Amino acid sequence: MPKTKIDPWDFHDIEDYRNLFSEFGIGSFEKFRSKLSMNRYIRRGIIFGHRDFDRIMDAIENKKPFVMMTGLMPSGRFHFGHKMVADQIVFYQKMGADIFVCSADIEAYCVRGISLEIAREIAINEYLVNYVALGLNLNKTNFWFQSNYVVPYYRFRDMLSKRVTLNELKGIYGDISPGKIISVLTQSADILHPQLEEFGGPKPTIVPVGADQDPHIRLTRDLAIRFQSEFRLMQPSATYHKFMRGLQGGKMSSSDPKSYIALSDKPKGAIKKIMNAKTGGRATVDEQRDMGGVPERCTVYDLLFYHLIDNDKELMNIYEECKSGELICGECKAKCVDIMIKFLDKHQKRMEKAKTLVNEYLSKNGYN
Structure with a gap:
């Protein structure tokens, strides 16, 4: 079995x-x-x-x-x-x-x-x-x-x-x-x-x-x-x-808003979720500098790995800086926030245009 x-x-x-x-x-x-x-x-x-x-x-x-x-x-x-x-x-x-x-x-x-x-x-x-x-x-x-x-x-x-x-x-x-x-x-x-x-x-x-x-x-x-x-x-x-793990660890679920960032989330809400997300960091900054972080346990790194950074070299630099202790969690979260806000801004503008296309498609196919 x-x-x-x-x-x-x-x-x-x-x-x-x-x-x-x-x-x-x-x-x-x-x-x-x-x-x-x-x-x-x-x-x-x-x-x-x-x-x-x-x-x-x-x-x-x-x-x-x-x-x-x-x-x-x-x-x-x-x-x-x-x-x-x-x-x-x-x-x-x-x-x-x-x-x-x-x-x-x-x-x-x-x-x-x-x-x-x-x-x-x-x-x-x-x-x-x-x-x-x-x-x-x-x-x-x-x-x-x-x-x-x-x-x-x-x-x-x-x-x-x-x-x-x-x-x-x-x-x-x-x-x-x-x-x-x-x-x-x-x-x-x-x-x-x-x-x-x-x-x-x-x-x-x-x-x-x-x-x-x-x-x-x-x-x-x-x-x-x-x-x-x-x-x-x-x-x-x-x-x-x-x-993809939820932001608090465990399952990413539509029934738990704290576990995910929706692509229609307002910037303020997305920032709050990222700043409160579970990371692979150590208990203190000094420990992080000394021992390094564990990106494999970090849900902020997951966002970068799965979605936000397409350049493999850029992603590897973040991974290695985390492992070495050069990059601490607050700095990584700030980097993720910056990329996320830019993504959401562009995507939500496309969503506004998409609404018209979707309505036209549904009408043409008898769903409206």
């Missing part, structure tokens, strides 16, 4: 991601790093694992059709933890992928108790607006709400239930409610339906996820095999990225 617990609905800290290779059969992403080094998440090992990425790499290199599919959970404000997936969507769109993005409003309703109206508002104003501000071309994106889509999708979702058993779902997820069963089947349909004939037929599909979503990926890959004779489905591929 695997020692590492991963649950799509209940966060468990993963101490060593390498354990997922042997325990769950996830492959190391190492061999793709040099080919895709232009991507910061890949270059820095944040994207650490995969299932069947070779076929996606082949599609990219040979300019073959492929799909990138992801879902958004409309449960709260869009923060830097969510930005990781948004950046990957934009990256794959630039690599030539046909982009499919769904709002998991049915799952939000069934599992999290969020009304469809509120889920819709969050999906539009928090997610789509930020996606566009970060570079997504909505006019080349297939977007839908799980609650309001097309007949072939719903027919396919219902058909999936024929080849999965309740005992199998219990074995994968443990305690599972009717609402979670609906969510699981709907998510499998989200991932697989771009391969239906109505959407262009079978093609490689990449799904970027956190490690906690692997149970969904494994079930969906199994269902693709079980329905090959009827739909000629290819097993979807997946990449796995590391979790």
Whole structure:
């Protein structure tokens, strides 16, 4: 039995991601790093694992059709933890992928108790607006709400239930409610339906996820095999990225505003969160100068590492200055604040322009 617990609905800290290779059969992403080094998440090992990425790499290199599919959970404000997936969507769109993005409003309703109206508002104003501000071309994106889509999708979702058993779902997820069963089947349909004939037929599909979503990926890959004779489905591929810690340590969660910086946060609020963030510093300045800090434990360094500094040499200088004691936490926080405020200022100006583009897209596609 695997020692590492991963649950799509209940966060468990993963101490060593390498354990997922042997325990769950996830492959190391190492061999793709040099080919895709232009991507910061890949270059820095944040994207650490995969299932069947070779076929996606082949599609990219040979300019073959492929799909990138992801879902958004409309449960709260869009923060830097969510930005990781948004950046990957934009990256794959630039690599030539046909982009499919769904709002998991049915799952939000069934599992999290969020009304469809509120889920819709969050999906539009928090997610789509930020996606566009970060570079997504909505006019080349297939977007839908799980609650309001097309007949072939719903027919396919219902058909999936024929080849999965309740005992199998219990074995994968443990305690599972009717609402979670609906969510699981709907998510499998989200991932697989771009391969239906109505959407262009079978093609490689990449799904970027956190490690906690692997149970969904494994079930969906199994269902693709079980329905090959009827739909000629290819097993979807997946990449796995590391979790970004919350600013207080532990989970970064939309339900805990102190754990994250939202991309719509006002500068004053963002500064306060950074200045109160957990670091890898010592008890006193003298100890820090003498012993050095521990950037691996620092959530401020995480912000720089994951998002705010793209230049590897600049980042390494900060890392080494911290380790040597030359840079103390207050100085590092001030540096992070400066970069963060500049980022938020530019991004929020783009958000204002993005709102118009999103409204135009929704109107054109019958969602307004």
